Amino acid sequence: MTVNLAIALLHYPVYNKHREVVTTALTNLDLHDIARSARTFGLERFYIVTPSPDQRDLAARITGHWQEGWGAGYNPDRKEALDIVRVCNNLKNAVNDFQAGFANPVKTVITGATDRPNSIAVSQLRTELEQNADPYLLLLGTGWGLTDDCFEAADHILQPIAGTGSYNHLSVRSAAAIMLDRLRGTR
Amino acid sequence: MTVNLAIALLHYPVYNKHREVVTTALTNLDLHDIARSARTFGLERFYIVTPSPDQRDLAARITGHWQEGWGAGYNPDRKEALDIVRVCNNLKNAVNDFQAGFANPVKTVITGATDRPNSIAVSQLRTELEQNADPYLLLLGTGWGLTDDCFEAADHILQPIAGTGSYNHLSVRSAAAIMLDRLRGTR
Numbered sequence: 001m002t003v004n005l006a007i008a009l010l011h012y013p014v015y016n017k018h019r020e021v022v023t024t025a026l027t028n029l030d031l032h033d034i035a036r037s038a039r040t041f042g043l044e045r046f047y048i049v050t051p052s053p054d055q056r057d058l059a060a061r062i063t064g065h066w067q068e069g070w071g072a073g074y075n076p077d078r079k080e081a082l083d084i085v086r087v088c089n090n091l092k093n094a095v096n097d098f099q100a101g102f103a104n105p106v107k108t109v110i111t112g113a114t115d116r117p118n119s120i121a122v123s124q125l126r127t128e129l130e131q132n133a134d135p136y137l138l139l140l141g142t143g144w145g146l147t148d149d150c151f152e153a154a155d156h157i158l159q160p161i162a163g164t165g166s167y168n169h170l171s172v173r174s175a176a177a178i179m180l181d182r183l184r185g186t187r
Numbered sequence: 188m189t190v191n192l193a194i195a196l197l198h199y200p201v202y203n204k205h206r207e208v209v210t211t212a213l214t215n216l217d218l219h220d221i222a223r224s225a226r227t228f229g230l231e232r233f234y235i236v237t238p239s240p241d242q243r244d245l246a247a248r249i250t251g252h253w254q255e256g257w258g259a260g261y262n263p264d265r266k267e268a269l270d271i272v273r274v275c276n277n278l279k280n281a282v283n284d285f286q287a288g289f290a291n292p293v294k295t296v297i298t299g300a301t302d303r304p305n306s307i308a309v310s311q312l313r314t315e316l317e318q319n320a321d322p323y324l325l326l327l328g329t330g331w332g333l334t335d336d337c338f339e340a341a342d343h344i345l346q347p348i349a350g351t352g353s354y355n356h357l358s359v360r361s362a363a364a365i366m367l368d369r370l371r372g373t374r
Contacts, residue, residue, distance in 0.1 A: 029216050033358045042351030077356045123374060162373040164229030169264045170364065171220045177361035178368045185365070186349040187310060 001101030004135045005183060006045035007038050007176065008094050011055065013150065014143035024142040026055045031062055033173040034140075035081040041180040044101075047094035047137075048087045059087045095137060102135040110139045110146060110154035111179065113168055119157040122182045129183060138179065140172055188288030191322045192370060193232035194225050194363065195281050198242065200337065201330035211329040213242045218249055220360040221327075222268040228367040231288075234281035234324075235274045246274045282324060289322040297326045297333060297341035298366065300355055306344040309369045316370060325366065327359055 009030060012023040031048060038046045048059045063082040088094040091108075099106045109125060129136060139146065139154065151157060161170060161178050170178070196217060199210040218235060225233045235246045250269045275281040278295075286293045296312060316323060326333065326341065338344060348357060348365050357365070 029358075029360075033361055036356050036358055037361045039354050040348075040350035040357055077354075080354060081356065161227075161368070163227035164371055164373065167226050167264075167267060169223050169268065170227050171216075171223055171360070173216075173358070173360055174220055174224045174364035177357065177364045178372070181348070181365045181368065182374075184351055186351065187369075 001044050001098075003042055003044050004102070004133060005129055005138065006043055006047065006098050006135070007034065007138045007140065007180070008047035008049055008091065009034060009140050009142065009172070010091065010146060010150075011050035011052070011142050013147045014141045015145055015147060016143055019144070021147055022143060023050065023052055026050065026058055027142070028062060030142070030173055031059060031085065032078070032081070034176045035085055037177040037180050039081040039084055041184040043180070044084055045086060045098055046084050047097070048085060049089070049091055049094055051089055056087045056089065059085070063087075091139070098135060098137055102133070104134045106135045106137050107155040108137050108139055108153075109156040109158050110151055111158045111160070111175070112141065112145050112151070113160050113170070113175075114145070115160060116151065116157050119159045121159050122161075122179065125156070125158060126183050140176055142172060188231050188285075190229055190231050191289065191320060192316055192325065193230055193234065193285050193322070194221065194325045194327065194367070195234035195236055195278065196221060196327050196329065196359070197278065197333060197337075198237035198239075198329050200334045201328045202332055202334060203330055206331070208334055209330060210237065210239055213237065213245055214329070215249060217329070217360055218246060218272065219265070219268070221363045222272055224364040224367050226268040226271055228371040230367070231271055232273060232285055233271050234284070235272060236276070236278055236281055238276055243274045243276065246272075250274075278326070285322060285324055289320070291321045293322045293324050294342040295324050295326055295340075296343040296345050297338055298345045298347070298362070299328065299332050299338070300347050300357070300362075301332075302347060303338065303344050306346045308346050309348075309366065312343070312345060313370050327363055329359060
């Protein structure tokens, strides 16, 4: 691999509305939208992470439909986006797959909608991506966000995207698009 | 109104895959995602435009579900986003509604994924939004994009969002999020 940024969408361990730790269900449009954004901004890997075998089968069926046979011929742009998707049962396996393309160790960068201490600005991460050869894996949560344990375990915490006021409830699809544009977009 | 930028999602007149002019069907997640992005970046209006009465009823039902009764109590953040949605049968009525809040005439700014002559950079539009009091309505197409007639009729054409290579197939939800961040986001 040549691009030192990849993205992972985690369906576990995340909070639900009542702050219970759950596995969320795969959302078809998360997969398509984030794959298309990732491909547009040049990423070579987008990991779908879920411990549920049924959900991994579903993710594989969705990507397969557009990569082979009828779907691939009907919409080749969609095939090109889904080519970068890899389905994993946990984060460790996603990190290991991404690691295989690089000599330096993978650094995980966790994202969320809440301000947390010791977080880094998106502009700082952009500079790091441009100036060093370390591979970075951007972690996105589903549901009501990744658990506190995930934030403690990550190498970096990314500052949330600031809107213009106190309302900040972007969908994970929109947040991913904005982060990738800020990290790799041309202006 | 105090914010001189609004957004409109047009379901007609747009091309389909075979370059026929069609009315596309409303996509539930377009409505939610773009409303949440628009609200996060401080917009006060998001217009859903479709000539189909059935589709307008559907849009009104979706927004109503989260604005009244069970949905409003279950998810007040969603209510707050959907409060800015207005459903219109054509672009003219969307322009008229937005115009009512301003003295200067509304300028339409059309968006698409293809490079076109005489288009303005997003950064230039950001400067105009900050420096003058004219209200701007950002037009987003569905399907395979707004028709050439729409591009000829608009006051400005916005340059497409550049990725890192030739692949440029963002979903309309992702494109809207990136444009609003570039136009109004804090860095």
